[in-house]
Amino acid sequence: MVEEIRPRSAPTGPGRLARLLPLVLIIWGFVGVYLLQLTFDGTSKGKMRERLVRELMYFPSGQFLRPAAIEYQTAASDVVWLRAIQYYGHHLMTDRRYDWLGHVFEIVTELDPRFIGAYHFGAITLAWDANQPREAIELLVKGMRANPMNWQLPFDAGFIHYMLLRDYRKAGVFFEIASKLPDAWLVTSRWAAVSVAKAGSYDTAREMWLDIYRSTDNKALRALVLRQIRVLKLEESIDLMQQAADRFYAERERYPYELEELVREGYLEQIPREPYGGRYFIRDDSVRTTTPPGRRD
């Protein structure tokens, strides 16, 4: 007789659940780690670290970073460049304070002394946004030493001297140097002559800014130029109206009660448009605008 062979019931041993247990534990382990990390980041110590990193405060000087980059200094300079752009962009959107901008551009240029774009962007943002024209000039001089044949850097130095430091003689000297270097724009020799002659002319300033605009693909730099042109427009308009008001005073022995009076009496063709959407008015013998200084970006 042949025995029927039946399969035994399901094999004993660790059940399916028990086999999954290690995997489940691992997943929960990672979840726990993730939650703990979130909590840590939320604490003051975590926030402090984040601020340090964001603020570049812990960045050592370029002199130390040079050897640390072994032989990849130029690539490292690009990494720091990206960091610098982030830093600048962040503070442009928020508090407009650029305390570490000079430091980080020092690092970028220390790692790659031929990085003209960094000197260029660095100097202009330092001068106008960070309000540190002297530091900007220092950066440019460092760049000129490392790149003696580059015309852009002495041009920038001349530009800053002309616009901000109002040292027209030095500006002329720098423009002169720039104009003699290879590939220099023809404009630089023009500016060399002009800066001595038409010191402080709004048209010159605007033309210079436009030259900067045309020379670069750097979006942030172009945005800066547009900002500065608006500032220039404001100053020029106020200057124009103030002169008109002063002529009014000279002839009528009083200042106008309102700016429209200047137009009616023919001292002014029209009231120029306020670049920030505010309104010009006159008070205490001075022409002002409703837009407060902090809002003029």
Added chain:
Amino acid sequence: MLRRVIGIAHNTFREAIRDKVFLTLIVFAILVMGSARVVQPLTLGEGSKVMKDIGLAAITFFSVLIAVLVGGRLVYKEVEKRTVFIILAKPVRRWEFILGKYLGLMTVLVASLGVMTAGFYLIMFITGTPASAYLLWALLMTCFELAIVTATAVLFSTFVTPVASAVFTFAIYVVGHLTRDLRLLAAMSPSPVVKFVSQLLYYVLPNLSNFNIRGEVVHGVVLNPQTLVLAAGYAVLYTATLLLISTFVFGRKDF
């Protein structure tokens, strides 16, 4: 004589090509170069510079890693697996063995450098980065640098384990780039001992900063042919010296 060396070199080449570490590193290098593309929009107009910098850095770095990791195992593995017994039982001189292994590895490195460079130019073409053949000078200098690093790896692999060899070779690589700065720093120190030691290190250890012309090449600076010739000569001489030491160490080895 030459046939024996080439026989060993060819065999070494085939072995190294199969090494998974080697293939992984090449893939990584290409990935890193591709990542420069991702970053391009954030660079405010400097995308071309960033692309070239990262490309050259990646090719150099990963080539060095290949030399360090694959080179460190080269001689050791033959001894450990005792394949060296069979080789040395034939009329092969010890220096022929060392030279063969070295040339095999250098061939692998140059080939991988070629592949990575092709990938680099392809990526530049795709991203529209203006690329010129001028960049190749930097890679030529990297080859000289690699010649020395590889010889260092082969030397260590004749008498230490692969892990230790990798560590030591990489350490020499890093220090080789720092000796110039160290020497300048030491020149400012009042202690004559410090000055002497730093001078000694500078001249004895390989001065790899001789071979870094990436900055010049990316910015289009004109190169002095004298620099290239001197660098080549230095690399050849230093490599030959290291291989002689390796032959000596290997020759004195009891198996």
Added chain:
Amino acid sequence: MSDLTDAVISTFRLSKTYRSGLSMRRVEALVDVSLSVQRGEIFGFLGPNGAGKTSLIKILMGLCRPTSGTVEVFGRHARDARVKSRIGFLPESPYFYEYLTAEEFLRLTARLSGLSDRETGDRVRNLLRTVRMEKAAKSQMRGFSRGMLQRIGIAQALVNDPELVVLDEPMGGLDPVGRKEVRDIIAGLRERGKTVFFSTHILSDVEMICDRVGIVIAGELTKVGELSEILSGEVQSIDVTVSGLRGKVRKALEHVGQQSIRSGDSLLVTVRGEREVDKVMAIARDGDGRIEAIVPRRKTLEDYFMAHVQDAGEK
């Protein structure tokens, strides 16, 4: 230069001491070993594991240096490269480049031995045929069994048609069929006028093919010479195999012999001498049994070994 003694290999008071690493313990692998191997003979180098066989062979092949003493191969220093072209070597438990095929590997060794490309093709083909690896020639050695590797190992040792063939444990890890094949190959080498020096710890291999034997125990060469010299000719005991016995008779036989082993209805009785053999035969005949075999046992290599290894152990 005349080979007066025609000694292919000769060592004089060869010693090798290893220092083991950190503990600086000294291990004396070879102590004052002097031997010579004549042209055209098969010399078996015999000893238990760890006796120093591989050390001697490594010194012969120039892979390591002796601590003291001299060694000459073909009248020259062991590390002389000119000598290497006349020697073929197979190391113990060989390992080859596993990504190469058998044929590629043999071509490589041929090239390293100085063969021209033209010679290489024929030589490799012949070798593969000799070691019966023609079918596997194009397979990667990664998947080879121990026996296959051993055969390729022998092939590469013969690639330069050497005058002297040095083999370290050539029968290691092989099954009886494999061992016979290797023995046949070695015997064939002697017929072609080659000298063979091989080491082993397997006694029967030596007994079957060697002309002369060197016995090394704990680094010392205890005996060198022809096998028959080493073993005395005396008969120690006689084994008689009887079959077809019934119980009572069997018991009687068991009493006669020193020992007996039963297998089915056969009985193997070990007796001391001729007289006892006669007794056994008488008892068997009376009990209607058959004498299957009468085998005299001479002192074997194994006996010699056991005695000396024990002595060495006690020292």
